[in-house]
Amino acid sequence: MVKIFNVSQIKKIDGCTVINQGITSIDLMERASLAVAEKLIRFLDPDQCILVFAGTGNNGGDALAIARILLSRHFKLYVYIVAPDELFSDDCLVNKECLERLTDVKLIKENQDIPHIPEDCIVIDGLFGSGLNRPLEGVYLDVVTVINASHNKVYSVDMPSGMFVEDNASNNPEGIIKAEKVFTFQFPKLSLLLPDSANYCKKMTVVNIGLCEKCIKEEETDLFFIEKSDATQLPIPRDNFSHKGTFGKALLIAGSYGKMGAAVLSARACLRTGVGLLTMHVPRCGVDILQTAVPEAMVQADEFPENVSSVGDNIDQFAIGIGPGIGTDDKTKDLLSDLFDKYRKPMVIDADALNIIAGDESLKEKIPSKSIITPHPVEFDRLMGGVSINGYERLQKAGEFANRYDIYIVLKGAYSAIITPERKVYFNSTGNPGMATGGSGDVLTGMITSLLAQKYLPLNAAILGVYLHGLAGDLAAKSKSQQGMLPSDMIEYIGKAYRALK
Ligand SMILES: NC(=O)C1=CN([C@@H]2O[C@H](COP(=O)(O)OP(=O)(O)OC[C@H]3O[C@@H](n4cnc5c(N)ncnc54)[C@H](OP(=O)(O)O)[C@@H]3O)[C@@H](O)[C@H]2O)[C@@H](O)CC1
Ligand SMILES: Nc1ncnc2c1ncn2[C@@H]1O[C@H](COP(=O)(O)OP(=O)(O)O)[C@@H](O)[C@H]1O
Ligand SMILES: [K+]
Numbered sequence: 275m276v277k278i279f280n281v282s283q284i285k286k287i288d289g290c291t292v293i294n295q296g297i298t299s300i301d302l303m304e305r306a307s308l309a310v311a312e313k314l315i316r317f318l319d320p321d322q323c324i325l326v327f328a329g330t331g332n333n334g335g336d337a338l339a340i341a342r343i344l345l346s347r348h349f350k351l352y353v354y355i356v357a358p359d360e361l362f363s364d365d366c367l368v369n370k371e372c373l374e375r376l377t378d379v380k381l382i383k384e385n386q387d388i389p390h391i392p393e394d395c396i397v398i399d400g401l402f403g404s405g406l407n408r409p410l411e412g413v414y415l416d417v418v419t420v421i422n423a424s425h426n427k428v429y430s431v432d433m434p435s436g437m438f439v440e441d442n443a444s445n446n447p448e449g450i451i452k453a454e455k456v457f458t459f460q461f462p463k464l465s466l467l468l469p470d471s472a473n474y475c476k477k478m479t480v481v482n483i484g485l486c487e488k489c490i491k492e493e494e495t496d497l498f499f500i501e502k503s504d505a506t507q508l509p510i511p512r513d514n515f516s517h518k519g520t521f522g523k524a525l526l527i528a529g530s531y532g533k534m535g536a537a538v539l540s541a542r543a544c545l546r547t548g549v550g551l552l553t554m555h556v557p558r559c560g561v562d563i564l565q566t567a568v569p570e571a572m573v574q575a576d577e578f579p580e581n582v583s584s585v586g587d588n589i590d591q592f593a594i595g596i597g598p599g600i601g602t603d604d605k606t607k608d609l610l611s612d613l614f615d616k617y618r619k620p621m622v623i624d625a626d627a628l629n630i631i632a633g634d635e636s637l638k639e640k641i642p643s644k645s646i647i648t649p650h651p652v653e654f655d656r657l658m659g660g661v662s663i664n665g666y667e668r669l670q671k672a673g674e675f676a677n678r679y680d681i682y683i684v685l686k687g688a689y690s691a692i693i694t695p696e697r698k699v700y701f702n703s704t705g706n707p708g709m710a711t712g713g714s715g716d717v718l719t720g721m722i723t724s725l726l727a728q729k730y731l732p733l734n735a736a737i738l739g740v741y742l743h744g745l746a747g748d749l750a751a752k753s754k755s756q757q758g759m760l761p762s763d764m765i766e767y768i769g770k771a772y773r774a775l776k
Pocket of ligand 1: 284287288302303306329330331332333334335336363401402403404405406407408409410411414431432433459460483485
């Protein structure tokens with residue numbers, strides 16, 4: 275797992291690296307800048323005009339070192355340092371003086387020094403990084419406004435300048451660079467993983483700068499970024515003599531009149547994820563649909579034609595998933611309450627099941643311990659009874675909720691976050707905007723339920739389920755495009771996603 279740290283932890287690891295590796299901070303800056311420049315070069319055209327905007331701190335120092343490296347590779351650069359008071363950090367000053375021996379470096383001290391930024395340029399943004407401690411004002415704000423208004427591609431060093439590493443609730447949205455790509459050092463930064471960064475960081479690339487592994491190992495955190503190597507370790511190998519009983523029984527309670535598609539998608543995804551036996555509990559109107567669309571599944575018909583209203587006895591044999599397409603009818607509400615009374619093992623709770631719970635405090639109290647709930651942000655805000663001001667606040671609330679009710683929360687989104695009862699957070703690294711289409715969530719519910727049935731621990735079921743789901747989405751997008759892909763395609767790629775983990 276890649277650890278995610280706060281600013282003071284990053285500074286500490288920085289200092290510890292310098293000591294343990296017997297280097298100076300300027301050596302580390304050079305290493306970091308070289309690593310970014312190497313990545314950056316792939317996106318640059320030698321004929322294009324490149325404007326570098328540096329600040330006066332170490333982020334500026336990085337940008338100036340990157341400018342020097344790019345000059346040595348014959349890129350055409352115009353370099354500006356925004357320095358209203360001309361106070362430079364030591365390492366920034368060293369890089370400024372090095373660069374001034376090679377090219378003209380202009381200072382921007384006030385608004386009138388800001389250059390016109392032509393169209394079709396590339397901007398390299400090294401104004402502020404992790405040292406930002408207040409929203410931008412004055413000439414800094416003016417520079418960011420001009421850069422954003424130029425609509426050129428901006429590549430940011432470490433952070434989009436003006437964006438805080440963690441909480442941006444108090445920030446000025448106008449004072450943050452809108453970057454095409456952010457090359458961030460060594461660790462993903464929390465704010466770049468939250469939906470708040472959507473306008474400011476289209477893509478985050480983590481650049482390894484060789485910080486001391488021992489220091490990183492010793493520094494504790496509750497925030498993690500899931501990598502392929504983490505997911506690869508999770509699938510339970512299949513024994514030669516295993517049989518369908520080995521891989522568990524899943525029961526999916528899904529569908530209502532007009533929403534049987536959700537049940538079909540979750541059923542297919544559950545089967546493709548490897549469950550031994552799948553039973554679908556659906557309203558009577560859905561029986562033929564299920565039997566035709568998913569012949570591998572057994573079907574239990576509810577007594578009601580259009581909604582699910584009750585589940586039978588003998589449900590302890592199953593891993594249960596409930597929610598896709600069930601609607602919020604009163605009968606279905608009774609079912610949920612009854613289910614929570616009868617069944618005390620971890621289950622997967624999604625979609626309308628969450629909307630039902632949202633309106634009833636007593637149901638929240640009854641959620642079985644260690645269950646996995648899978649809300650998207652709107653469902654989560656409904657559960658909380660109010661909208662969060664940003665993704666950071668939502669994450670804090672999710673930690674409190676998971677802890678209070680002893681459950682796992684999969685907060686879905688671009689980097690879905692898995693939040694544990696101990697308030698640890700695991701961010702997923704797979705998936706793409708092609709998955710932002712009705713039915714993708716139903717697929718996820720089927721997948722995690724399948725893994726629970728196969729005796730994965732709830733945390734592992736959530737991590738592997740979310741990772742595989744995103745990976746299947748990435749494979750589907752590769753073949754069908756983000757626009758053209760469907761949740762059904764994702765299901766077809768679950769097998770290949772498993773293969774890719776080998
Ligand atoms: N391990 C790593 O990751 C490595 C990191 N490295 C690089 O170091 C960068 C962090 O550098 P940094 O600490 O010098 O801070 P940076 O962001 O340049 O800001 C400079 C100063 O600006 C000030 N300031 C703050 N807000 C302000 C505002 N709104 N308006 C005006 N001024 C404001 C504030 O000073 P203050 O005014 O508070 O005294 C602050 O100290 C990091 O992002 C990465 O690029 C690499 O070089 C090596 C390895
Ligand atoms: N931009 C994105 N990048 C990665 N994954 C995404 C993106 N948008 C949506 N997803 C994933 O797609 C799924 C959508 O789920 P949900 O909103 O519940 O859809 P539905 O209710 O229509 O089935 C979630 O797992 C989410 O993480
Ligand atoms: K920056």
